[in-house]
Amino acid sequence: xxxxxxxxxxxxxxxxxxxxxxxxxxxxxxxxxxxxxxxxxxxxxxxxxxxxxxxxxxxxxxxxxxxxxxxxxxxxxxxxxxxxxxxxxxxxxxxxxxxxxxxxxxxxxxxxx
Amino acid sequence: xxxxxxxxxxxxxxxxxxxxxxxxxxxxxxxxxxxxxxxxxxxxxxxxxxxxxxxxxxxxxxxxxxxxxxxxxxxxxxxxxxxxxxxxxxxxxxxxxxxxxxxxxxxxxxxx
Numbered sequence: 001x002x003x004x005x006x007x008x009x010x011x012x013x014x015x016x017x018x019x020x021x022x023x024x025x026x027x028x029x030x031x032x033x034x035x036x037x038x039x040x041x042x043x044x045x046x047x048x049x050x051x052x053x054x055x056x057x058x059x060x061x062x063x064x065x066x067x068x069x070x071x072x073x074x075x076x077x078x079x080x081x082x083x084x085x086x087x088x089x090x091x092x093x094x095x096x097x098x099x100x101x102x103x104x105x106x107x108x109x110x111x112x113x
Numbered sequence: 114x115x116x117x118x119x120x121x122x123x124x125x126x127x128x129x130x131x132x133x134x135x136x137x138x139x140x141x142x143x144x145x146x147x148x149x150x151x152x153x154x155x156x157x158x159x160x161x162x163x164x165x166x167x168x169x170x171x172x173x174x175x176x177x178x179x180x181x182x183x184x185x186x187x188x189x190x191x192x193x194x195x196x197x198x199x200x201x202x203x204x205x206x207x208x209x210x211x212x213x214x215x216x217x218x219x220x221x222x223x224x225x
Contacts, residue, residue, distance in 0.1 A: 004156075033213070040122065042203060042217040043157075058212070090156060094213075101147065102205075102213055104156035 003027075006091050006105035013112050019078040021108050023091030030095065032074035033102065034058075034066060037088040046089075049074055081112045115140050117204050119216035127224050128196055134189040134219045136204030146187040147205040147213070148178055157203060163187065174198070199223045 007022040025032065031050050035043040045058030047066040055066050063085060067075045074093075078085055088109050092102040120135045138144065145164050149157040161172025168180040178189045187204060204216040 035215075040217055042117075042119075043215040045212060045214075048212065092157075092213075101159045101162055102149075102157070104149075104158070106156045107154075 004091055004093055004103050004105040006089075006108045008108050009106060011108060011110045013081050013110065015082060015112060017081050017112075019081050019110065019112075021076040021078075021089055021091075021110070023074045023076070023105055024072050025074075025093040025103070026072065027093060027103065028071065029093035029100075029103075030071075031093060031100075032068065033092045033094075034064075034074065034076045035090045035092065036060065037090055037107070043090065046076065078110075081110075083112050086110060086112045115144070115206050115208075115212075115214040117206050117214050117216040119202075119204055119219050121219050122217065123220045123222065125222045125224060126194055129193050131192050132190065132194050132198075132221065134202050134204075134221065136187045136189065136216060138185050138187065138204070138206045138214075140185070140206060140208065142208055144206045144208045146178075146180060147207070148172065148176070148187070148189050149203045149205060149215075151201045151203065151218075153200075160189070160202070194221070194223050196223050196225060 004025045033048040034046040049055045049068040065077045091105040094100040094102045116139045118137045126132045147162045148160040151157045163170045163180045171177045201218045207213045
């Protein structure tokens with residue numbers, strides 16, 4: 001069974017802390033994505049990666065960075081967490097380009113106090 | 114940039130009634146279209162997709178959608194809903210641009 005695993009389902013952090021959200025996929029997919037989900041706004045793309053060490057900004061990259069050192073792992077980094085980054089974060093992977101469906105992880109709900 | 118509009122944020126419906134969830138997209142190039150479902154506290158899973166060919170696409174759990182190029186729409190339908198269909202539904206578009214754009218979601222609330 002295909003799987004995208006996000007390391008933490010729930011996190012509570014304080015303002016200014018550095019936060020790592022990790023995502024691992026076992027499908028040998030080239031493309032990996034980080035989305036942010038907020039009520040009424042749907043899913044907004046933060047960053048995506050189409051190969052190891054390659055990354056591209058999505059629609060809302062400010063305040064975030066990413067790392068992809070290995071094909072199966074894609075990490076989202078909040079250098080200095082702020083309260084407006086409280087949200088649900090969804091990782092996904094796909095074959096490319098564009099035709100393949102996205103496979104999602106269960107999500108990581110981050111609360112920044 | 115592409116955009117996807119889901120016109121209804123919430124759709125209440127009684128069990129065994131038909132339902133249509135609307136989706137319109139803006140794109141002047143060829144696109145691929147998807148519907149995803151999200152149950153509470155879970156990630157998204159694929160319901161169905163249109164890549165090419167027949168404009169009527171059938172998916173899991175009895176859902177289907179029709180691609181209408183002239184109206185740039187991809188509405189999702191089910192002839193008879195169940196309580197278990199209560200969830201949030203997202204329409205998405207992708208293409209050669211290698212990104213997926215999502216609508217804001219429609220919450221389907223099936224009442225007994």
